[in-house]
Amino acid sequence: MRIKRGIAVGAALLLCGGCAVTNIQEKESHTGMQEITEVDESLIVVGFSQIGSESDWRNAHTRSVKEALTEENGFYLIFEDAQQKQENQIKAVRSFILQEVDYIVLAPIVETGWDAVLQEAKDAGIPVILDDRLADVDEELYTCWLGTNAEREGGDAGLWLADYLEKAGRDEEKIRIVTLQGTTGATAQIGRTNGFHKVLEQHDNWEMLEMMDGDFTQAKGQEVMETLLAKYEDIDVVVCENDNMAFGAVDAIREAGRTCGPDGDIIILSFDAVKAAFDAMIAGDINAVFECNPLHGPKLEKILNSLEAGETVDKIQYMEETYFDTTMDLESIRETRAY
Amino acid sequence: MSSLKKITQKRLFLPIFSMILVMLINVIYDMACGNAPLTFFTVTIKNGVLYGRLIDIFNRGTEAAILAIGMTLVVSSSAGTDISVGSVMSLYGGMCCMLLAGYGNTNVSNYAVPLIIGIGAGLLTACVCGLFNGFLVAYMNIQPMVATLILWSAGRAIGLLLCNSQIVYVRVPSFQKIGGYVGFIPTPILIAAACILVASLVLKFTALGTYIQSVGINKKASRIAGFNSAKIILLCYVICGLCAGLAGMVATSRIYSADTNNIGLNMELDAILAVALGGNSLGGGKFNLAGSLIGAYTIQAIDTTLLALGVSTAQSPVFKAIVVILIVVIQSEPAKDFFKKLGKKKEMAKGAAQA
Incomplete structure (x- = not known):
């Protein structure tokens, strides 16, 4: 596992290095990265494929996940913005598999067309958590779904x-x-x-x-x-x-x-x-x-921690929501x- | 003179016919509901403002009517359509509200810059869009639909960028006034009336209308005859851009916010449809502004009627489509030939001679 994670982080580093020119946010994580390489063992590597940034709600959602899955909390987050395109999301999931991340979090833009890539993730032994929207795939292909009711x-x-x-x-x-x-x-x-x-x-x-x-x-x-x-x-x-x-x-x-x-x-x-x-x-x-409620981060963190501890989690998880x-x-x- | 009048009536016959048809549905519906048959036409003053379905149609039809003015000229001069108008409307909203609220703010109750600058900059942006479209069509000889496709997709995106991908609210009464009421009359109706007045005066008292039509009928021949065809086409696109800006102004002020994702969505189709419903050929040449305007209000009448009938907006395009099919088929050449055979030979010959 130690070697594997080293490779994963190395691959992530390469990837970030490649994109650093285009994305400020990734630049930030890149600089953060260099510190981690020394202490990476304890970090859980999570690949998160987000739909895009089409609304305030979506931005709040992204921010919440980023704030929850920080290094202080024991995570290393690889964030991919798909800019409203399913192809980009599929590409992102494939790259997560190649990088051998520990968990994949996917906010699917559409419900269909995920079977093949989620099967690949399953074959690679990486648990997939669906976030926000559901994907129309066999239940075996994902660990759980987190969304609003x-x-x-x-x-x-x-x-x-x-x-x-x-x-x-x-x-x-x-x-x-x-x-x-x-x-x-x-x-x-x-x-x-x-x-x-x-x-x-x-x-x-x-x-x-x-x-x-x-x-x-x-x-x-x-x-x-x-x-x-x-x-x-x-x-x-x-x-x-x-x-x-x-x-x-x-x-x-x-x-x-x-x-x-x-x-x-x-x-x-x-x-x-x-x-x-x-x-x-x-x-x-x-x-x-x-x-x-778009603030999925804390709940996601909880789910990931229980999975890491080897516990089973509920297949369907709803966000707590309130009214004003x-x-x-x-x-x-x-x-x-x-x- | 009387024969000329007959021809005008004939050209406007179909548009008026379809409008009457739509209103008839309302009358029947009212009767079926047990209301007075003419409820539809009743205009009352309620809460200090004009109230009635007819007012609704004129109020809500403002955007389509203003767009139809520009679209008619574009269709006539370049034998093509400007499909970017909806996006330009949205771009106006983005530009205007961004300036009025100040970049990055999403909810303000004070102007960051004077109202006139916001509106002026928005309209200027819209004119620049028209200039861009016109340049591509007139000087680069790109097909209108292809040329305007660029702004059709980019305009809305630029608007979103200007607003930082958020809905920007400008909660200032004077801004809302444009989409609200002046006295007891809805402001949009007054704006539409002003636009129509200016357009018809210009077309009546200048030779612009004739220039546009001759360019549309034969670009080369017009150039040989001494018109600067390219310049006239460019002008038409700029006017169309300005109209899109004005329509955007109304749409934006109605909701006092720049909802760039939704302002003017699919409005280009309504504008093109209005031109077609008005009995104008989408192949360019002769045009009839009154027809386009009646077409625009007919479309709104269909929308308002369907809404009143309780047809969901998801299904209403089907009914719209049926009306369009009917009118387009009636205007097609085979159908015209068929009517000719029905004994209208003489009148048609007269019409052709006049044309």
């Missing part, structure tokens, strides 16, 4: 609403709900819709008037909300399956001369909890947001948000 987020929203209505003494009243859905077929859309519906079914007084596709964008969310407001006179609750659509919905409601938020007559629920959503809650436009509403100290929470 969109269905639970939807369920949490439903439970929060039930609780809120009960406190407001409206639990017997007829509650009319509309949903601005995400892009049809997206994992988050399906999960959040199903999760909310499970709670909806338990409440006879809740009525889902309509669910419309808002494409996860603010402009579409606003347009769809305008239509819904014209169609239905008395909407009590708007469930927006991401924050951007919620911002659009708030604008549409205000333009129609209605009010929303804790002091208004329409309750707005939203998902994701980006920083701008906190501003909207502080401004009193949105009642509650349900988090989609206007009763909390939003100003100070906002400061701590990473995205």
Whole structure:
């Protein structure tokens, strides 16, 4: 193992050296590298293939993993940004195998097309952890999956609403709900819709008037909300399956001369909890947001440590997620948000 | 004069026909729902602003209508389409919001630079994009679709770079005003009206329209006749870029943020469709601006109708496609021949003689 790891680090060094010109981040790890070569025995070498840096969420995700898998914590992380291309991810996994890393962490950009390369990893005896999104492969090909539970987020929203209505003494009243859905077929859309519906079914007084596709964008969310407001006179609750659509919905409601938020007559629920959503809650436009947690690093670290200790881990691991509403100290929470 | 009027009516017959068709669906739908049959056309003042589905269509159709002006000129002069307009809209958003918020900031409630500089720089960027497209098409003789494909893919990416790959919010009332209301009228409607007014005045009182059409009909012959064909084509692309910038201005202010991934997404297709629905040939030459504008609002009418009918946005392109197929088929040569045989020979001959 000692020799093997020496080779791995050597190969990683070569690789970093090759790329150092193009990437500042890799330059950093390169300089860090030289110190490790002396103490490398104890470090766990992890290859992480990230999708890209398309959103704040993704950036927070990357940062969290990088911050958790540090040398102080006993890891040596080889990070590869695939820039939205599956070919790059496959290439990255192959290079991890060649470098004989101890673990591969893969955030697959699409669900299909991973069989061959994950089989190669398995043949090489390297455990693979899928992060964030699932890959459509045989369960044998990966050790575990770590991700967010969109269905639970939807369920949490439903439970929060039930609780809120009960406190407001409206639990017997007829509650009319509309949903601005995400892009049809997206994992988050399906999960959040199903999760909310499970709670909806338990409440006879809740009525889902309509669910419309808002494409996860603010402009579409606003347009769809305008239509819904014209169609239905008395909407009590708007469930927006991401924050951007919620911002659009708030604008549409205000333009129609209605009010929303804790002091208004329409309750707005939203998902994701980006920083701008906190501003909207502080401004009193949105009642509650349900988090989609990108900070996978600490949990990933825990999984890797237990695998290293020879323990078995659960095949499916969900992130802990929470929610935020206007009763909390939003100003100070906002400061701590990473995205 | 009366025969001329007849021809104008004929050219606009199809666009108007399709618009009426779309509105008819609304009337039927309203009747089926038990509302007054003319609910669709009712415009009321609610909460101090104009309210009604017709207003929605004119408001939401602003971007497509402004784009259609530029696209009509481009199609006419170069017999090709500018597919970069959607990306240029997004680039405007990126440029404008980046300047207004200051680079790296994602959420501001004060301008970093005066509003006029942000808008000016955005529109200038859009014009430069048009200049770039026009240069490639007019002077390098690259096919329009290939030439504009460059900015189609790059424009959005540049916008993302400008905004540091984030959605930049500019929460200043005067910025939101452009996408909001002036008095009780939605500002976008006023902007569209101004653009249409300027375009039609220029085309009416200058010979530009004639130049553009003659270049589109025969580039070489026009050059021999003394027009600088390349310059005219270049000008059309710059105007198209400017229109894309103006459309971007409206789209950006509506959501008071530079959502570069989504602003103007697929709008180029709507603009091209508007030109086609307006009865203009995508092969260049003669054009009819009024037709394109009616086409643009027809597309928005379809969208608004489908939304009102509760058709999900994922499925609505199917219905859009059906309308497009119908209109394109009706305008095709074999179909025209068929109508000719149906006894419209005389009128068609007159039309041809006029043309």
